Amino acid sequence: MNLLRFYGDHAREAFGLLGQHLVLVGASTFLAVLIGVPLGVLLTRRPAWRGPVLGLANVFQTIPSLALFGFLIPLPFLGGIGARTAIVALVVYALLPIVRNTYVGISGVDPAVREAGRGMGMTDGQLLTMVEIPLGLGVIFAGVRVATVVGVGTATIAAAIGAGGLGVYIFRGVSTVDDTLILAGALPAAILALIADGLLGLIERRLAR
Amino acid sequence: MTGGLSVSRTVGRLSAVVLALFGGACSHRDRIVIGAKNFTESDFLAELLAQQIERRTGLPVERRLHLGGTYVCHEAITSGKIDLYVEYTGTAYTEILKHPPIADADSVYRADSLEYAKTLGLTWGRPLGFNNTFAITVRRADAEKYGLRTISDVARIAPRLRAGFGYEFLQRADGFGGLARAYGLRFAAPPTAMDLGLTYRALAQGNVDLIAGNSTDGTIQALDLVALEDDRHYFPPYDAAPVMRTELVTRHPEVARALAELAGKLSAAEMRRLNLAADVEHRDIAALAREWLAKNLP
Numbered sequence: 058m059n060l061l062r063f064y065g066d067h068a069r070e071a072f073g074l075l076g077q078h079l080v081l082v083g084a085s086t087f088l089a090v091l092i093g094v095p096l097g098v099l100l101t102r103r104p105a106w107r108g109p110v111l112g113l114a115n116v117f118q119t120i121p122s123l124a125l126f127g128f129l130i131p132l133p134f135l136g137g138i139g140a141r142t143a144i145v146a147l148v149v150y151a152l153l154p155i156v157r158n159t160y161v162g163i164s165g166v167d168p169a170v171r172e173a174g175r176g177m178g179m180t181d182g183q184l185l186t187m188v189e190i191p192l193g194l195g196v197i198f199a200g201v202r203v204a205t206v207v208g209v210g211t212a213t214i215a216a217a218i219g220a221g222g223l224g225v226y227i228f229r230g231v232s233t234v235d236d237t238l239i240l241a242g243a244l245p246a247a248i249l250a251l252i253a254d255g256l257l258g259l260i261e262r263r264l265a266r
Numbered sequence: 267m268t269g270g271l272s273v274s275r276t277v278g279r280l281s282a283v284v285l286a287l288f289g290g291a292c293s294h295r296d297r298i299v300i301g302a303k304n305f306t307e308s309d310f311l312a313e314l315l316a317q318q319i320e321r322r323t324g325l326p327v328e329r330r331l332h333l334g335g336t337y338v339c340h341e342a343i344t345s346g347k348i349d350l351y352v353e354y355t356g357t358a359y360t361e362i363l364k365h366p367p368i369a370d371a372d373s374v375y376r377a378d379s380l381e382y383a384k385t386l387g388l389t390w391g392r393p394l395g396f397n398n399t400f401a402i403t404v405r406r407a408d409a410e411k412y413g414l415r416t417i418s419d420v421a422r423i424a425p426r427l428r429a430g431f432g433y434e435f436l437q438r439a440d441g442f443g444g445l446a447r448a449y450g451l452r453f454a455a456p457p458t459a460m461d462l463g464l465t466y467r468a469l470a471q472g473n474v475d476l477i478a479g480n481s482t483d484g485t486i487q488a489l490d491l492v493a494l495e496d497d498r499h500y501f502p503p504y505d506a507a508p509v510m511r512t513e514l515v516t517r518h519p520e521v522a523r524a525l526a527e528l529a530g531k532l533s534a535a536e537m538r539r540l541n542l543a544a545d546v547e548h549r550d551i552a553a554l555a556r557e558w559l560a561k562n563l564p
Binding site: 123136138219231233 | 437438463467468471
């Protein structure tokens with residue numbers, strides 16, 4: 058009830074923060090796909106890099122967000138305060154599922170199919186775009202889905218570095234011990250995560266077919 | 267009927283269990299439990315008080331450090347989970363007692379003592395000697411370039427500056443809103459809301475030009491920053507003082523006497539040095555407290 062009244066009084070602000078949140082998640086997931094998918098493909102071509110690269114992505118995931126922000130603030134280009142730094146951090150957190158699933162999706166393609174492609178005289182690039190990626194797409198997309206859903210939750214930490222988003226309500230609520238405020242941020246973030254999961258799940262099932 | 271009865275019986279049984287738990291804790295406790303908020307200074311002060319109680323009275327003291335914010339400590343002491351902790355007069359006055367901020371240190375302390383004793387069963391000890399107020403802080407280079415010494419000086423050039431504040435400072439009754447009104451502060455853009463700890467780094471790196479830290483933070487010195495004087499006395503006093511359960515004071519008056527020895531002994535400069543030693547040089551707070559007691563209260 059308190060919560061509804063709160064939204065009634067702060068509708069503009071709440072929608073603004075929701076919008077910022079969507080931009081943060083969208084931009085960071087998009088960039089993570091741009092970086093993560095080629096990286097995952099590269100790992101299938103250079104198996105020796107698999108351990109170090111996945112290990113590093115794993116380590117990135119364990120860095121607490123405030124510590125990561127602390128490291129990022131002094132960096133030129135990537136760092137500072139505001140949305141850019143927050144997106145860099147979110148990309149770092151989103152990389153692991155995307156890289157790993159791309160690698161798994163492509164290396165899971167039936168070797169016989171790959172051989173058939175080679176036999177037809179396909180180059181490595183053709184094999185990748187015409188055989189491996191289409192066949193691995195379901196698994197790759199599952200990684201993107203995980204990254205997005207996790208990202209919706211993780212993006213609440215962007216508020217710690219002045220990037221806004223629904224985390225603003227959570228941080229304000231925590232600092233003033235106001236449960237309504239905490240819920241005002243946490244509840245829409247949870248709903249958003251469920252919606253994103255549902256929608257991406259639908260697409261994933263299409264792709265897997 | 268039976269339903270109602272069994273519910274009331276369950277409630278009765280539950281409260282009996284709760285009572286037994288608490289009662290058990292009370293009966294064999296001539297153990298004193300001290301709490302602290304979740305930052306270095308609060309932890310250090312709790313350790314200092316604990317050692318002072320132990321060496322003067324011989325009573326064992328259990329430390330429950332880093333509990334959480336003001337609210338958590340307040341709940342813990344009013345419910346008897348802890349017997350004492352160090353609170354700041356202005357924080358109690360505005361955050362707990364919900365009074366609008368006022369500037370006079372004595373009035374705040376008197377009001378706190380009176381109302382805590384009357385309504386909460388808590389007793390304020392004498393202040394330790396320093397005021398940990400909000401410190402409006404800038405880089406030394408800017409302070410020298412623009413000749414900034416007070417917050418009024420900053421108001422002149424505020425439109426050229428970017429500010430970054432923690433969420434609590436932006437929300438508190440004695441926080442940014444009132445400060446901006448009191449000094450007529452207008453920044454280039456609305457202040458960036460961010461994590462308090464990160465504001466120091468953002469200031470040192472030049473991402474923002476002005477923050478609100480705590481005046482006893484060691485980082486002010488470590489990062490070569492300057493805390494500006496609150497020349498219009500906007501911020502209420504935040505004198506650190508022990509808050510004890512009155513029941514503890516009655517049962518063990520020697521505890522209150524031991525703590526009274528600390529009154530006025532710890533200056534802001536000294537507290538800053540201790541915070542610096544703990545935060546930046548990573549010294550052990552128990553060792554720091556021991557050294558301080560040996561030197562100042564032999």
